[in-house]
Amino acid sequence: MTLLVTGAMGHVGYEIVRSLARERPIIAQYNRTFRAADAEALGAHVTWATCDLTDLGSVERLCRDNGVDSCIHLAAMANEMYCRPDPVAAFQTNVGAVVNLLDVARRQEWRRMIYGSTGSVFKDVDPSLPITEDQPPDADGLYGTTKACGEMMVRAFRAQFGVDAATVRISWIYGPPVVNYTFARGPIPPILIDAIRGVPRDDASGGDFSAGFTYIDDVVAGLIAAVDAPQLNRSTYHLAPPRNYTTFEIADAVRTAVPKAVIAIGPGAMPWNTFTPIRGPMDGRHFIADTGFRTRFDLEQGIGAYATWLLAEPGRLDGAGL
Incomplete structure (x- = not known):
């Protein structure tokens, strides 16, 4: 099985390629961003290929020439902050590329395609209630709307052409x-990085913001479980922790991981809800049933692992910030 990973220089894409580099043939797609040192670090088992996913002919050639038969599609304009200034590019990237991949999957008879989506397809939901995998999207932002359009095309190609494709919505990766x-990355990176640097935080608000923060190792393992599952019975799944966590809880977990941390946070949701409203937890029971995978890292474990990684090489934080 040759797996295409799109957006392979992105956060999740690169970690998936790194995880699978010695297990199976990988075509790692990138477009504008390419870090030669990171590519070389994964060795000769990975084939790096630049490809404009909005061009159907380019996608078809890339997949045909490399014998692709499955895909984890992660390339996208990644949040509202980037999509809102250029809605045409957002649509071409977040919808057009999905359709091109689905059509190649249809004609080349792929085994499986996984489309990485987001909880941002939901807007007006009761934050006290879980969001089920059956709940219809109601986005009105550019990012959430384009991702919801991609989900609709996954459902259509699955229903009309029998393409083995499914959407996996992922919640707040860190x-x-x-x-x-x-x-747009949420409160965990800035609070943790400032703590490690010894920078005190005195935030006037933000403590009541809550979300389903998903540790990167769980995201990677979950997406691999989805592409490898013997059978996916649904078109849409949720990959997220079983509960939401507030920024107050994030601060507590950071204090545990970095005892010297000085963190003060006031009530309210701003600024973390600038682009994303508070939603209820994303219920992923069907994902667990069909893939056998459930998230393993609670907030304290995830922040602890993140802190350990950051503390191992303090030089990593040179130049980090907004």
């Missing part, structure tokens, strides 16, 4: 090798 941060 962990190595991220050493810089924006608001």
Whole structure:
């Protein structure tokens, strides 16, 4: 089985390629960003290939020439902060590329395609209630809407052409090798990185923001479980921890991992809800049933592992920040 991983220079894509580099043939797709040292670190088992996924002919040639028969599709304009200024590019990247891959999967008879989506397809939901895998999206932002459109195309190709494809919605990813941060990444990286640097935080608000923060190792293992599952019975799944965590709880976990941390946070949700409203936890019971995988890292374990990685080489934090 030759697996195509799109967005292979991104956070999740690179970690998937690294995890599987010695287990199976991998085609690691990238477009604009390429880090030669990171590519070389994974050895000759990985074939790195640049490809514009919005061009159907390029996608078809890449997959045909390399014998691709499965895919984990992660390439995207990654959040509202990037999509809102350029809605046309957002649609071409987040929807057009999905359709191109699905059509190649249909014509080349792939074994499986996994489309990585997001909880941002939900907007007006009761934050006190779990979001089921059956709940219809209701996004109105550019990022969430384009990702929901990609989900619709996955369902359509599955229903109309029998393509073995499924969407996996992932909630708020954090962990190595991220050493810089924006608001779109949420509160964990900035609070933890400031703690390790010895920078006190005195945030006027933000403590009541809550989300299903998913550690990178769980994301990688879950997506691999999805692409390898003997059978996927549904078009849409959730990969997320069983509960949400507040920023107050994040601060507590950081204090445990970095005892010298000085963190003060006030109530309220700002600024972490600037681009994303608070949602209930994403219920992934069907994902667990069909893949056999459930998340393994609770918040304290994930932040502890992240801190250990950051502390191992303090030089990693040179230049980190907003």
